[in-house]
Amino acid sequence: MSATMIKEFRLPDLGEGLTESEILSWKVAVGDTVTLNQVIAEVETAKAVVELPSPFAGTVAALHEQAGSVVEVGKPIVSFEVDDAGASPSGVGGTGAGATSEGASAENPAETAAKREPNLVGYGAVVERSGRPARRQRTFAGGVAEREATVEPAVEAAVEPVSAAEALPAVESMAPFAAQGERTAEKERPRSTPPVRKLARDLGIDLEMVKGTGPRGLITRSDVQDFAAGPQAQGAGSEVHAAAAVGASGERETRTPIKGVRKFTAAAMVQSAFTAPHVTEFLTVDVTPTMELLTRLKARREFAGYKLTPLTIAAKAVLIALRRNPTLNSRWDDRAQEIVQFNYVNLGIAAATPRGLTVPNIKDADRMTLLELSTALSALTDTARSGKTSPADLTGGTISITNIGVFGIDAGTPILNPGEAAIVALGSVRKAPWVHNDELAVRQVMSLSLSFDHRLVDGEQGSKFLADLGAILSDPAMVMTMI
Incomplete structure (x- = not known):
């Protein structure tokens, strides 16, 4: 037995x-x-x-x-x-x-x-003698790695665990914790984590003035935010956050905990907005020829059963324009002080889901035919909306597209996905008066918005890419001159 x-x-x-x-x-x-x-x-x-x-x-x-x-x-x-x-x-x-x-x-x-x-x-994580898992090197969006060292138990107990979402805005300020260095630092300044100290610096707050509510008086992110909100927020502490549950009928406010995908996205966008110098350019083009091409393709037998949309053609056009303007397919490696240019394209597609914004990407999209790209786009959006996107599909993107046109929006200033040099926003396709063949006519037009990292992409390079993209969408036959 x-x-x-x-x-x-x-x-x-x-x-x-x-x-x-x-x-x-x-x-x-x-x-x-x-x-x-x-x-x-x-x-x-x-x-x-x-x-x-x-x-x-x-x-x-x-x-x-x-x-x-x-x-x-x-x-x-x-x-x-x-x-x-x-x-x-x-x-x-x-x-x-x-x-x-x-x-x-x-x-x-x-x-x-x-x-x-x-x-x-x-x-899983390797469990050390202390009974806690040893932390491994982790890589945030854009390939920026945070190197971590195993912390002695006495010091680790005094350090608040830092989530990836908290670490993103302060990724540049974080360094490995050394046991001796942390003990010295505790004697010289209030105990807090590097992201919290950076938040305090950004808000102009002296941590000496903030009372910590964390373990052993640790100053948390919430403590700093409450202090910045003013005296009326002081001391609210856990009571404020405990009220985060959905309010009963008749309450004037409803508080929702910031966690999961939304927390990660918010931190990533803040990091991107305050790290990469954004520049946004706009171009409105006549996409009537592209819409006519879509109609013809849908009527062909080999395209039967495939979901072809303006996004499908636009995604293919982005991939073609990148061949002529490869600097937009790169990232800035601040640690190594290098510009990394990708020789492949993992095309990110921003997807609005019930859990928040995600940007899954299609691996090696530049090697796909139009039919393969159509299939990949359909699978990507269906998986994202169901909340089943795998972690691997959410990392490693090199350039992204956000299709704001599906919401009836013409143009915008999209924020870069961290670690990428550019993002294209596709506006809605609208009928509008347009000068065509020197005559005023009703045409289908679309506005394109391109945001890029000015450290990596000059105005000339960004403008040429956007002009190439517009040329393809306004006259798909132009592809013959570009490949």
């Missing part, structure tokens, strides 16, 4: 460099029998909604977190009662009480098993 043992499953690192996730819902309850890789929970990171599979086959012994909880990577979320014989699928064990492993060291048999747990992306 085989014995049973308890195995803990810790929230895994989902491969995004993020430090926390929100448990949206549990798919199992205590006492349920689960199989290996059965979906047990749905979690939302700052970028996407992900289904968590079970790393063990057994019975759910305990759920350590409730739906709606925001959990740090590496913390236990569920325990399983499993048979001793089948406790370690693929030779890997858990971290529960009584866990053993024949391959573990004699000094601590459970240590080896605790260090590598199976999860949906391979293996």
